[in-house]
Amino acid sequence: EPEVTQTPSHQVTQMGQEVILRCVPISNHLYFYWYRQILGQKVEFLVSFYNNEISEKSEIFDDQFSVERPDGSNFTLKIRSTKLEDSAMYFCAAGARKDTQYFGPGTRLTVL
Amino acid sequence: GQQLNQSPQSMFIQEGEDVSMNCTSSSIFNTWLWYKQDPGEGPVLLIALYKAGELTSNGRLTAQFGITRKDSFLNISASIPSDVGIYFCAGRSGGGADGLTFGKGTHLIIQP
Secondary structure (H helix, E strand, O other): OOOOEEEOOEEEEOOOOOEEEEEEOOOOOOEEEEEEEOOOOOOEEEEEEEOOEEEEEOOOOOOOEEEEOOOOOOEEEEEOOOOHHHOEEEEEEEEEEOOEEEEOOOEEEEEO | OOOEEEEOOEEEEEOOOOEEEEEEEOOOOOEEEEEEEOOOOOOEEEEEEOOOOOEEEEOOEEEEEOOOOOEEEEEEOOOOHHHOEEEEEEEEOEOOEOOOEEOOOEEEEEEO
């Protein structure tokens, strides 16, 4: 299976700053997701995206978060005003079907 | 929200031993997935299970989708050093729910 890729691998930002995390799914993938994993904890679902709109979001995905796929390729997660507790690994996942999700290598976000 | 109880939390075994881990839930899932995560990397999909009772193998790995749809197990036979890592179960409840619910992981450590 070809790989989902993410950039950057590590992002350091100041509290209150905006960050954009990027994901490049495989060309035949139709379903896209963002998850986060706080250090030492389990992976948590943030949002799913299909047909250019959000199909489901968790309680974590509040108004500070947004997603888009502007050019039909890159899938981005934006955090408008980062908080210390946003520090985590952020994983993009994608798949050609809903029930099979392939994860990218992650972006480590550090908020200072 | 939904929760998955994954056990054991960690396993210390000798190389060559067989391994068994499981996940249980109080609610029904329509899909069960097993992932392996190495330090600093994204979860890698090992096995996907789509219907109750399904038993699927991937090399030395075997996983089953419980008949009640509330549990799943993963077995690893004849463990080798590269099996070291954290194994996560994940479930998708289906319908309009797209996001995966993850277990807390089983940390597999192989002693020489």
